[in-house]
Amino acid sequence: MFNGLSAFPLTPLVNGNVDEKAFTALIETLVAAKVDAIGALGSTGSYAYLSRAQRARVAQRATAAAGDVPVVVSIGAVNIDDVLRLADDAQQAGVSGVLMAPVSYQPLSRDEVYRLYERVSQAVAVPLCVYDNPATTRFSFDDELLIAVCQLPNIGSLKLGPLSGTRAEASARLQALRQAIPETITLGISGDAHAAAGLLAGCDVWYSVLAGLFPHAARRLSQAAFQGREEEVARLNAELAPLWALFQRYGSLRPIATLAELSGAAQPPCLPFPLRTLQGGDREQLAALLSGSALRPE
Template identity: 55%
Template sequence: MFTGLSAFPLSPVAEESIDEPAFAGLVSRLHLAGVDSIGALGSTGSYAYLSGEQRKRIAELAVDAAEGTPVLVGIGALRTVDVLRHAEDAQNAGASAVLLAPVSYQPLTDDEVYGLYADVTARLSVPLCVYDNPGTTRFTFSDELHGRIAELPNVASVKIPATPEDQGEARARVRNLRRHVPGHVSLGVSGDSAGAGGLLAGCEAWYSVLGGLWPGVCLRITRAAQRGDADEARRLSGLLTPIWTLFGRYGSVRVVAAIADHMGLTGSLNLPRPLRELAGEERTQVEDAVRTVLPAVEN
């Protein structure tokens, strides 16, 4: 399940509750589109803002709505004891795997991060994907640390930040990391504008935000890259440049929330406070981009 397109849907939430029908609908769309896996409770899924009970419920909803498509559930939390509780809830819900970022308030050391993954993997009965997200966690993995963690039991994939835009540099980045990470552990790229480039550089998976909303075009990019059609993968990704630009400007979760509302897939209030939905000129920019991009990528 750690190859191809892993699509990460929004978790639409009101101030006190999950919009369960909307979330189930988002997950069902991904299953019907044929994505390779579904990532619930990633950063786009707002896991850090939700209570344990809400996270447990979302894991249950995701597995049910996925109808057999493998579901990867985020379990990150500040304390190891809470990570273990989220892991147990995800496994009990029927998750095929879990996703773990080294979330922290106090900056973590390499030994503390290694200890986190050692403690968690020792208690797992499903595979784990290491979530390397320095923009959010403020922790930077070295390749050597990735290698140490990849040797732990149940570690099956590493979700890395965006690869460099230059394709030669991207290949070198993936090649250098692969020297430390054993072959049975897949490498997956995140940062959607780098999805095509990361796959073409040698990553086996694309962990995609937009894939959670527009699985069709993201699958086309993934399949083109998998068959070595670099021109087509880059062409399709290039058509999405207005969306990638807005992701960089406003943050992908806000942009995806606005698109989901615009498409009628969720209600207008779908982000946990203090996050705010885009409004005014910002919202107009998103809607203009959707009207420009969708007809192009659907042809």
């Protein structure tokens, strides 16, 4: 489940309500494309903007539509009791795993982050993916803390951000992590623009925003990277460079939601208020990308 290509679909909204038909169609596309796992209700799936009831319902729809493809959902929340309830709801919906960043209102200390994972990992019966996501949590894991958290029960994977330094430095870091954690725990990369570099450096899985809407395009890139075809990786990344630039500028959610609107996968406006999809020249650039070959389904 925590290997290969893990696709994070949007949760399209209509007036603050989940567009279940559009969401189910997204899941069916991912199943048909044979992604290795579906990360429903990730940051891309706007989990933080949805109520507990909405999140439970979306988890149910995801597992119902996913068939044999494992579904992982985010259980992050500011309040610990909410986190534990969300974990229960997700497991009752039949998810194969859960994912959590150290979400908080007050940025957490290292000690507080450890306590959070200690509490949650003991409360779940499915594997937990630990998400290092400073952009939304304002907390950055160091490797010592990652290693400590990996000694807790039920940890299944680490979802890392872009790896710093040279390829050799990144590989060395991943090797050092692997030697210090249980071998059942996989190492994943997030941040789509730098994902192929992470796979080339030795990551096991790409936690991918792109794959949530364009699984074939993400598969082309991940396969080239897993197979070490560096020139093809460079070519594919160059084709996707306009998208990566918009991800960098606006975060990944707004551009991918814009593409969903442009492609008909979601009705505009599909993001939770006050978030907006891109307009004007940026939107036109995405429309041009959509009509080219970089995002083609086959």
